[in-house]
Amino acid sequence: xxxxxxxxxxxxxxxxxxxxxxxxxxxxxxxxxxxxxxxxxxxxxxxxxxxxxxxxxxxxxxxxxxxxxxxxxxxxxxxxxxxxxxxxxxxxxxxxxxxxxxxxxxxxxxxxxxxxxxxxxxxxxxxxxxxxxxxxxxxxxxxxxxxxxxxxxxxxxxxxxxxxxxxxxxxxxxxxxxxxxxxxxxxxxxxxxxxxxxxx
Amino acid sequence: xxxxxxxxxxxxxxxxxxxxxxxxxxxxxxxxxxxxxxxxxxxxxxxxxxxxxxxxxxxxxxxxxxxxxxxxxxxxxxxxxxxxxxxxxxxxxxxxxxxxxxxxxxxxxxxxxxxxxxxxxxxxxxxxxxxxxxxxxxxxxxxxxxxxxxxxxxxxxxxxxxxxxxxxxxxxxxxxxxxxxxxxxxxxxxxxxxxxxxxxxxxxxxxxxxxxxxxxxxxx
Numbered sequence: 001x002x003x004x005x006x007x008x009x010x011x012x013x014x015x016x017x018x019x020x021x022x023x024x025x026x027x028x029x030x031x032x033x034x035x036x037x038x039x040x041x042x043x044x045x046x047x048x049x050x051x052x053x054x055x056x057x058x059x060x061x062x063x064x065x066x067x068x069x070x071x072x073x074x075x076x077x078x079x080x081x082x083x084x085x086x087x088x089x090x091x092x093x094x095x096x097x098x099x100x101x102x103x104x105x106x107x108x109x110x111x112x113x114x115x116x117x118x119x120x121x122x123x124x125x126x127x128x129x130x131x132x133x134x135x136x137x138x139x140x141x142x143x144x145x146x147x148x149x150x151x152x153x154x155x156x157x158x159x160x161x162x163x164x165x166x167x168x169x170x171x172x173x174x175x176x177x178x179x180x181x182x183x184x185x186x187x188x189x190x191x192x193x194x195x196x197x198x199x200x
Numbered sequence: 201x202x203x204x205x206x207x208x209x210x211x212x213x214x215x216x217x218x219x220x221x222x223x224x225x226x227x228x229x230x231x232x233x234x235x236x237x238x239x240x241x242x243x244x245x246x247x248x249x250x251x252x253x254x255x256x257x258x259x260x261x262x263x264x265x266x267x268x269x270x271x272x273x274x275x276x277x278x279x280x281x282x283x284x285x286x287x288x289x290x291x292x293x294x295x296x297x298x299x300x301x302x303x304x305x306x307x308x309x310x311x312x313x314x315x316x317x318x319x320x321x322x323x324x325x326x327x328x329x330x331x332x333x334x335x336x337x338x339x340x341x342x343x344x345x346x347x348x349x350x351x352x353x354x355x356x357x358x359x360x361x362x363x364x365x366x367x368x369x370x371x372x373x374x375x376x377x378x379x380x381x382x383x384x385x386x387x388x389x390x391x392x393x394x395x396x397x398x399x400x401x402x403x404x405x406x407x408x409x410x411x412x413x414x415x416x417x418x419x420x
Contacts, residue, residue: 054286054420077290081283085212087221099208100291141291 003072005030005145005176010067013046014058019200020046022060033171033187036180038195044180048149052077076141079149082134084122090133091118097137104140112136127154146170146177213305227309230270231317237263238321249326256325257335257386260318261379268346269371273364275306275354285416295413303351303408311343331386338382341394345378345401348408355412359419
């Protein structure tokens with residue numbers, strides 16, 4: 001039996017006075033990709049941040065139990081914040097993360113179409129280019145577990161297909177991946193989870 | 201590997217605070233502001249050398265305090281906005297360590313240039329040798345505290361609308377003990393103020409990583 005990449009039980013989320021979802025349990029095996037769906041404002045991003053450990057789970061409104069999240073191995077997150085120095089050229093911004101995480105493979109840079117953008121300050125990159133740059137940072141982190149929050153926003157058709165291939169390759173090599181997205185994803189062996197079923 | 205990562209973060213913080221990010225915003229601006237305050241003071245109170253020599257040390261302290269407000273809005277907020285603090289948290293680097301590194305980088309980028317700029321400012325105000333030495337020693341003892349209050353206030357106000365103005369407003373009262381002890385050391389027989397300024401600095405430096413980390417976590 002393969003060991004789980006993620007075991008999460010009884011997750012509930014409250015932002016301010018609003019309850020978003022409750023009673024959500026998740027198991028993710030190695031090599032598995034999970035697509036989290038649901039309408040706007042249901043708490044997809046909150047769930048992603050909770051899974052990333054950036055937001056503590058709220059206690060259950062009925063039972064009072066606070067959920068638990070356990071990952072096996074390090075975790076990489078990409079959301080709408082790219083995590084790169086706006087004032088630095090892209091190459092220097094990625095080089096900083098390379099010193100923290102280890103280098104981004106050259107084929108990832110060229111594959112993401114960033115090779116001729118390395119001299120451009122991050123603040124001058126377009127939305128889609130910043131997204132690709134954030135993906136390069138994510139790959140460089142070399143973590144077995146990926147959390148991608150709306151990874152396809154702002155990307156063109158070719159780049160979307162490339163992200164799908166990237167995720168498929170990551171999972172094929174034993175990584176786990178959770179994607180929150182409105183768009184349909186062309187990734188083989190994708191499990192789907194509709195957050196609307198847990199809404200409060 | 202963790203040590204190398206921390207060193208990379210410190211180097212980045214230092215570069216950012218000394219040189220600014222791209223379009224300016226480095227340490228030059230606060231230092232020029234500091235000198236400008238020292239320069240315009242004689243215009244306001246008149247050129248009497250005896251008066252300037254007597255109050256000049258206090259003027260330098262006040263100018264340092266005001267100049268320390270300028271970097272507050274770019275100390276934390278740009279990195280919070282870009283999601284860097286979250287990325288560090290994901291890598292298991294605790295917020296306390298991150299804030300402590302930022303405090304160290306802020307002090308290193310701010311205090312030495314300020315102490316250097318104090319020399320021309322002291323010459324402009326006509327301070328005597330004893331006062332100059334006491335001002336420099338006072339700044340050496342007090343600037344870690346100024347930097348610590350600055351980092352704490354910047355983390356607390358990061359992400360707030362009008363955070364920059366609020367940061368300045370919070371910063372001034374919290375720095376009053378440093379000002380009293382640091383500038384108080386200039387009085388005849390007040391040299392023990394240096395030790396008290398240093399003690400206040402140490403307390404503030406010890407508290408800031410925890411206060412700043414709590415503020416960063418609460419702000420997510």
